[in-house]
Amino acid sequence: MIYPSHRYPDMLFKRSDVPMEVSKAGMSEWYKGLSEQDKVRASRYSSGSDTTSVASFALSFMRKANDEANYGISAGIGEHVVRTVKGMERFKVLEELIAADFGRSEYDRCLERCEEGLAMIPELLGRLKESNGNNVPERLVCRNSKINVLVGVRFDYDAADAALEEFHKLGILSSEDLEFRKRSLKVYRLQRSFDGVFAVKLK
Numbered sequence: 441m442i443y444p445s446h447r448y449p450d451m452l453f454k455r456s457d458v459p460m461e462v463s464k465a466g467m468s469e470w471y472k473g474l475s476e477q478d479k480v481r482a483s484r485y486s487s488g489s490d491t492t493s494v495a496s497f498a499l500s501f502m503r504k505a506n507d508e509a510n511y512g513i514s515a516g517i518g519e520h521v522v523r524t525v526k527g528m529e530r531f532k533v534l535e536e537l538i539a540a541d542f543g544r545s546e547y548d549r550c551l552e553r554c555e556e557g558l559a560m561i562p563e564l565l566g567r568l569k570e571s572n573g574n575n576v577p578e579r580l581v582c583r584n585s586k587i588n589v590l591v592g593v594r595f596d597y598d599a600a601d602a603a604l605e606e607f608h609k610l611g612i613l614s615s616e617d618l619e620f621r622k623r624s625l626k627v628y629r630l631q632r633s634f635d636g637v638f639a640v641k642l643k
Contacts, residue, residue, distance in 0.1 A: 461486040465497035470520050474513075481505070481513050494521055495529035502536035511543040528567060531560050535581040542585050547593050550585055557582030561610045576612050583612055587621075597629045 462471045462482065474482055482501075489500035498521040505514035518537040522530060534557045541550035561568075561582075568577055590600040604621050607613035613621070 459483045459486045461489050461491050461497065464491035465489075465494055467494065467497065467517075467520075470517065474516075478513050478516070481510060482517075485510075485513070493529075495525045495533060499532055499536060502533070502540065506536060506539050506543065509543060511540040515540040515544065515546075528564055531557060531564055534560075538581045538585050542588065547589050551589055554582045554586040554589075558586070558606070558610065561612060565611055576614075580612060583607055591625070591628065595632065597625060600625055 458468045458471050485501045485504045490496040498517050502514045502518055518533055522533045534553055538550055538553045586603055587600055590596045604618055608618045
């Protein structure tokens with residue numbers, strides 16, 4: 441059979457079938473609402489993803505997308521799923537959402553999600569440490585990204601200093617690390633000041 445030429449784009453690029461993993465995870469309606477380009481990405485990231493629950497699927501998917509800097513589709517599935525989950529599952533999805541927001545320079549939203557994640561720490565810290573050899577995880581995105589935005593984007597050193605104190609009180613920053621990071625913050629702040637002075641002189 442010979443198809444008219446105007447049919448070729450539909451045949452080649454449209455994806456009418458929902459990927460098996462997407463269907464198993466109960467995310468078919470979300471998938472159907474994607475653009476054709478995002479369906480191609482979603483098919484790739486869903487392949488081999490954990491389908492035991494919606495949250496597990498979203499986390500597998502988002503980590504792959506974030507690793508490839510496809511932050512938009514990562515945020516899209518995260519925002520769809522985060523409303524439906526609670527407790528540790530919600531926290532883990534938030535962590536990947538924060539990474540996606542930071543990656544696409546959505547800094548205000550990133551900070552809002554950081555605050556939400558940090559507010560969950562008192563309830564979840566024991567379980568977080570338990571799954572990490574009784575240590576605070578080094579990759580704690582709500583903590584790390586808050587500092588990255590305050591220092592690297594807003595240059596708000598006073599707020600960053602207060603955030604370090606907050607982390608210490610929450611039990612996610614040791615006394616030793618608190619002192620080290622406070623000293624590092626002072627050095628960075630002084631360096632920025634010197635850079636500013638030299639920049640003025642050069643004008």
